[in-house]
Amino acid sequence: MEDILSQVYAPEAFREAGHRLIDALADHLANTQAGKTEQAITWQQPDEALERWQFDPSNPGGNAVDLLQKILTESVQLHHPRYMGHQISPTAPIAALAGLLSDFLNNGMGVYEMGIPGTAIEVNVVRALAKQMGFGPAADGFLTSGGTLANLTAMLAARSIRAEANIWQEGNVRPMALMVSEEAHYCVDRTARIMGWGEAGIIKIPANERFQMRTELLEEYYENATANGLEVIAVVGSACSTSTGSFDDLEAIAAFCAKHNLWFHVDGAHGGASVFSQKYRHLVKGISLADSVVMDFHKMLLTPAVTTALVFKNGTHSYQTFTQKAQYLFAQATDPEWFNLARRTFECTKEMMGAKVYVLWRTYGTALFDTFVTRMYDQGAVFARLIKNHPDFELAVEPECNIVCFRYLSPGDAEANNRLNAQIRKAIVEEGHFYMVQTQLRGLTWLRVTLVNPRTDEGILEALLDKVAQLSITTH
Ligand SMILES: *Cc1c(COP(=O)(O)O)cnc(C)c1O
16 A cells, blocks of 8 residues: 555645645745845856756655745745846735645646636636726637737737738748837747748837837838738737836727728736726726737736736637638637637646636735735836935836836946946845846846835835945945
8 A cells, every 4th residue: 555656645645745835835925025034036056056956866755845845945035025026926825825726636628628617717717807908798818828828829810810811721921020119028029930920020110218119100110011012910019018117009009900900919918917907007098909918917916827818809819829711710600619728729738727816806806906006006106216316326217017127327338337237236136135137228237126016115125226326336
């Protein structure tokens, strides 16, 4: 009986390990949230880390929960109030438990019967989101593994629907292109290249001084592209851009797309969540005019990664990504089988991602998301004010949301300031009390924060500026 498989599946051992781990996580949550632990990140050189985590499969042993606790303490602490790095949520613990359940159940979800609650939950979550975005009852969609994959999926659907040729059967028979702001996330560029459109297939529209698409240039770029023989399929609006959190004018893009019968896609991976904030939903005015919208629940809505919604204004379009037109017409005549999600997603087997959103949204209501998004965006304005009040700091652009770019200004030239800010950011990560990132904007290096922790208060933001100012003296 005591063979290795019985050990692995022993219910009492699981109970004990689970209780220990949950206790450790709850203690960890209390300590990090209170800022009692020093480290927001424990920096290690990649090669050192690789060695540290080496193992010998022929010599197993050690306590599994001890191992998990070691991973816990050496990882980036998103629940720490001094975490303000990449755009990802400190998970709501209850949503993380839904993740545990999903991992435990391993319902594959590819076909309906392999995840009945998971499928129904997912579709209900996506339809509730579509409604929150202002779409009508025809809207529909699904969840998928990240904004990157969701943007690609949306563009494949757009090409299938808008291209003159039958792409699914014939391939790219003439050169196609999409239009997007030069400030868009790099995954949109990749999407065009993955679809085989090459560099010419991504038409980058210059951005204004606020890093928003200059929509008044769309017409000119479109005319040039068509004159050069390109079949333009779509325009992608950024809501918001990744580097600076700048929102494109979605209504202007919608009007342009309507005029030329182009697909209008919104990459709302980060800022699509603005629809939940009564105070800030004006930032995404026009979002419901889009043919498709991507939004990450794991960025601004407290959900474990990766949980991304892809919403289509016309739900039947969501079935066209992986079908020929002829097949689609046939499918339309029959049942669209909304409940067999893999017909519409890249994934065949997929985890029960909807449950992580559902448990939050159903238990706490829309008020939870409104409170979180509103508070974090408000904090962006608070931090911008502190930066502007400090003579040694420069703000890249007035923030529209919770992404803020700034830099320390020394008397040196642009090159010297670039070097200095990069050194400051390196020193901050290596010390690890704060976690933030850096970005390049028009040839200048900026420090960049995304405020995602409700406990990142004004005192902590002031302490960050003090830390940066202090490091500007000691790092060079
Ligand atoms: C984060 C982000 C993405 C990528 O989403 P993932 O979920 O990380 O794949 C795409 N677009 C924008 C605007 C983003 O901010």
